[in-house]
Every structure is written in C-alpha cells, then in structure tokens.
Amino acid sequence: MSTTIDYADYLIRLIKGLFLSVLLVIAVFPVFWILSLSLRPNQETLGRNPTLLPKKWTLENYLNLFGIDVNTDRMQQLDFGALLNFIVNGAIVAVMVTLIACVLSLLAGYSFSRYNFPGKKILLLTILNTQMFPYMAIILPIYVLYSNMNFINTYQGLIIAELGLVLPFSIWMMKGFCDTIDRELEDAAYIEISSRVSIIWYIVIPLIIPGFIAVSMFCFLASWNHLLYVMLLGTDESIMTVPYGLITRYGGHTSSYTYGLLSAGIVITTAPLVIIFLWFQKYFISGLTSGAVKG
Numbered sequence: 001m002s003t004t005i006d007y008a009d010y011l012i013r014l015i016k017g018l019f020l021s022v023l024l025v026i027a028v029f030p031v032f033w034i035l036s037l038s039l040r041p042n043q044e045t046l047g048r049n050p051t052l053l054p055k056k057w058t059l060e061n062y063l064n065l066f067g068i069d070v071n072t073d074r075m076q077q078l079d080f081g082a083l084l085n086f087i088v089n090g091a092i093v094a095v096m097v098t099l100i101a102c103v104l105s106l107l108a109g110y111s112f113s114r115y116n117f118p119g120k121k122i123l124l125l126t127i128l129n130t131q132m133f134p135y136m137a138i139i140l141p142i143y144v145l146y147s148n149m150n151f152i153n154t155y156q157g158l159i160i161a162e163l164g165l166v167l168p169f170s171i172w173m174m175k176g177f178c179d180t181i182d183r184e185l186e187d188a189a190y191i192e193i194s195s196r197v198s199i200i201w202y203i204v205i206p207l208i209i210p211g212f213i214a215v216s217m218f219c220f221l222a223s224w225n226h227l228l229y230v231m232l233l234g235t236d237e238s239i240m241t242v243p244y245g246l247i248t249r250y251g252g253h254t255s256s257y258t259y260g261l262l263s264a265g266i267v268i269t270t271a272p273l274v275i276i277f278l279w280f281q282k283y284f285i286s287g288l289t290s291g292a293v294k295g
Helices: 002-038 060-065 080-114 120-132 139-148 155-179 183-189 196-207 209-225 228-233 242-250 259-279 281-290
Strands: none
Touching: 002 259, 060 259, 080 155, 080 196, 080 209, 080 242, 080 259, 120 155, 139 155, 139 228, 155 209, 155 228, 183 196, 196 209, 209 259, 228 242, 242 259, 259 281
16 A cells, blocks of 8 residues: 555656646747857758757857947848947836836835725725736827827836836735734834834835835836837837847848847847846745735
C-alpha cells in the first residue's frame, strides 16, 4: 500500500513538473526569440524556414541603431537620435504618469481606507468597473474629446489618458496597503502631529514603502508599454513613445521589413526596465502581498 502511494505521489509531482516546464517554455520563448532575431542579419529574419539560433551571428542591428553604418542597405539604418527621441518621450510620459498616479492613488486610497461616507462602496466598485470597459468601445469618444481640447500630439494628452488607465487599480492597491496600518498608531501620532497630511507623510508612507514601490512600478511599466493611446493621440513622430516608435520605424509599414532592427530596439529599450525590476523585485513582491492582507 505504501509503495502504491509513493508511486502516485511521484506521478503527481512528475505531472506538475512537466506542466510547469511547459508554462516556463511558453513564457520564456518570446524573450528568447526576440534575442535570437536581434543577433542575425535582417535578410535571415525574412527566410521561409526560420531556425531557433542564427545561422550567422552579428551585432549589426545594434550598431545600426546607434548610428554606426555597417550595412550598405540604407533602409535598415536609423540614426540614434530618433531612437533616443522615442526613449525620452516614453520616459517623460511614464515618469509623469507614475508621479501623479502615486500621489492621487495614495490620497484616494487613504481616504477610502480611513473615512466612511455615503456611497463609499458604490464609488469603489465604480472605480474598479472602469477597468472592464473594452478599449475599442471608448477610443472614438476619447479621440473626439481630446481633439476638441487640442490635446492630440501633446504630452498632456498622453499623460492624462494613461492616468485614466492606471489610476483605478492603483487606488485599490493603495487602499489595501493603508488597510494594513493599525489606526491606533495614527491616533498615537496625533499627540505630536496635528496635521493629517503630516500623518500621511511621516507615518503612513514609511510603513507602506514596499507597496508604494509596487504601485510605482505598475504605473511606470503600464505607461511605458502602452500602445493604443499613443497610436490614437500621439501620431506625430516627435511625440511617439518607444512601442509605437519602434513599430512605425521597423514594423513593416513600408516595403522594407526590418525585424532584426525591431528586435534589437526592443532589447535595448527593455533591458533597463528588466534590471530595475530585478533590483526592486523583493519590494515589488512584498508590496503586492502586503496589500492583499486586508481590504
């Protein structure tokens, strides 16, 4: 009987291991494929029988991105200034969205956590329900509204639009973090501090730093990677962010398909984000888990 149980337990573990291995391959393969495409000549990326590894290893895609001409095909070259422009635009929008969203979500989340007022639950559910609307159902009203406000091809337009994208979930996350703080700690602080803003600054924020970092990373990554609103509101090359800029330059909108350059651009613009995420990984994970304790 014991042997049968051991075999059954071993079989269950084996099935779980195989299942997790398949999921891991599915998750990692796109990253591997992007790296593989970036390290092969562009003509090889257009072949009918692609191989997992490059037949000819080369760094010419990365060199071309930085303006170093190693290929006579001028359609494949882009000066580094254009790529830098996309990165700067993306950084401006993502940083501003992150800063504004963190401040607003902290104030709103703290208010929902500490105060009782009529319609509180309905308002919370309404905020969450805004995430359920499909983007395709709202792009026409958004475009008409922003066009009437002269916000097309402006930083303000992209920042406000992407704030609406990240704020609802950020408010819910911040509320969860604030719920984990004992109210008695704040009551005791009122002996020395009389201002509610000072309580938030000196007591609440230091206690939810992991959660604050988690919300910041969520907002920054969501803004940096967002494509639809940029395609809708930032069609001018001077305002394009990284995703739309790379697609416009290398995604085959003309007769020249430059998937090698597109892949190299993705690697260059994604690598810093991966490093930052790995650096703050423990804060990000602890922030997400701590915010799920209450609320």
